[in-house]
Amino acid sequence: MNRIGDNLVCTGSNREIVKALVEFEVNFIVAGGLAVSWYCSDRQADDMDLMIQPSVNNSYRTVSALETIGLKPPDSSGFSKLGVQAKLKQHHYADLITPPKGGPSFEELFSNAEDGKLFDFPVRIVGRKSLIKLKEFAAKEEPEQQKHQDDIRRLKASAN
Numbered sequence: 814m815n816r817i818g819d820n821l822v823c824t825g826s827n828r829e830i831v832k833a834l835v836e837f838e839v840n841f842i843v844a845g846g847l848a849v850s851w852y853c854s855d856r857q858a859d860d861m862d863l864m865i866q867p868s869v870n871n872s873y874r875t876v877s878a879l880e881t882i883g884l885k886p887p888d889s890s891g892f893s894k895l896g897v898q899a900k901l902k903q904h905h906y907a908d909l910i911t912p913p914k915g916g917p918s919f920e921e922l923f924s925n926a927e928d929g930k931l932f933d934f935p936v937r938i939v940g941r942k943s944l945i946k947l948k949e950f951a952a953k954e955e956p957e958q959q960k961h962q963d964d965i966r967r968l969k970a971s972a973n
Contacts (some may be wrong), residue, residue: 823847827861827907828932829882835934837878840866842919842926843938844910844947846964851929851938853967861907861931864939866919869893875909916950917943941968 834841843851845862865875872892879886884901891897897911912919925940939947945968952961 823858823861823931826905830861830863830879830884830901830905830907830909831932831934831936833878833882834863834875835936837874837881839874839878840868840871840919840923841875841909841936842923843929843931843936844922844944845908847931848939848944849948849964849968851927852941852944853964853971856964856967859906861905862910863907864910864912864919864922865892865897866923867893867895867897867911879909913947913950913954917946922947941972944968 841863842848843862844864845860846856846858847861850856850858865871869890872890875892876886886892886899891899892909892911895911895914897909899909901907901909912922922939922943923937925943926937927940929936929938945965948961948965948968952958952965955961
């Protein structure tokens, strides 16, 4: 189970990433399989995808947050671009991403997001309808189409 009440459950080593992002006031939302598990109890997520708002100032805050926990991101403005994916798979099991080029914008996703908690930190979680749009876009673009199709099916079924 990935949710207890309003608190998402994720790999413990990812806590320090969330804590650092919150402390540095990084604008981000929970996306990917962990967001799907918010709506669908049968979806187990083993990693954590956090979508970073793509702006210069937010990118600097993100890089500063990561550096405080010993992670070396590509460059200080890297998260200001669309389609960025920073895999943090050494000690953590997480990806920091920015919205995909041609996909839903961060503002759209954020405005339809829900309040929740991750490691007891307040976070925003991509809304169900927006998550379906994001997954539909990913299913067209990525080789792991079946995983996205399964998530879309789960999300639509859980809405009823």
